[in-house]
Amino acid sequence: STIFLFFLFRQVIVSCFQNYANNIRSSGINAEYGGGDTIFGKIIRKEIPANVIFEDDTCMAFHDVAPQAPVHFLVIPKKHIESLNKAEDADAPIMGHLLNVARKCADEQKLEEGYRVVINNGKHGAQSVYHLHIHVLGGRQLSWPPG
Numbered sequence: 001s002t003i004f005l006f007f008l009f010r011q012v013i014v015s016c017f018q019n020y021a022n023n024i025r026s027s028g029i030n031a032e033y034g035g036g037d038t039i040f041g042k043i044i045r046k047e048i049p050a051n052v053i054f055e056d057d058t059c060m061a062f063h064d065v066a067p068q069a070p071v072h073f074l075v076i077p078k079k080h081i082e083s084l085n086k087a088e089d090a091d092a093p094i095m096g097h098l099l100n101v102a103r104k105c106a107d108e109q110k111l112e113e114g115y116r117v118v119i120n121n122g123k124h125g126a127q128s129v130y131h132l133h134i135h136v137l138g139g140r141q142l143s144w145p146p147g
Contacts, residue, residue, distance in 0.1 A: 036080030040131040044078050054105050058097050061105045069116075070139030071109050075102045081132040084121040102136050111138035118146075 035041030042048040044060060053073060054061035064072040075098050081087050087095060099117070106115050115138030120127040 034080075035076075035078060036082075036131055038080075038129050038131040040076050040129055040133065041080065044076070053108065054101055056101075058094060059101055061101055064135070068135075069137040069142065071111060071115070072135065072137045073105060073109070075105065075134040075136065077132060082130050083127055083132055084119050087132065098132075098134055102134050106136055106138065109136075109138070111136075114138060116142050116146075 035044035039048065043050045043062065050060075050062040052060060052062045054075075057078070059075055059077050061073055061075045064074055077091075077094050077098060079091070079094060081091060081094070102117055115136055118135040118137065119125075119132070120135070
């Protein structure tokens, strides 16, 4: 009876760990923080070089390769979030962190006179890379309305 309970308990534990591992695999958690399969994912994984100005466990900031202002950098989450409308409530701490990093980097880039923060979302929003990213533009007077 004791041996039977031991094996039953062991089987339950093994089954729980297998379910947990399967859930991780099917949810894409391993790929989530590798940035996904976009150019930004490759930058996060250091497969493509970038002029990085900030990095922590949650995000990266780097200069845009095709700047639209004297200072133009991007802030991206390391977790692959396709676009703003694909973000979930659970992503709120990441979203807040991205904006805070944008503010800190703008300060470091000496954008005391001001700057613009932009998130392009979807086709009509002119999103070109389907990995959420924040553009920070400054260093000159920006016009309004934008294109």
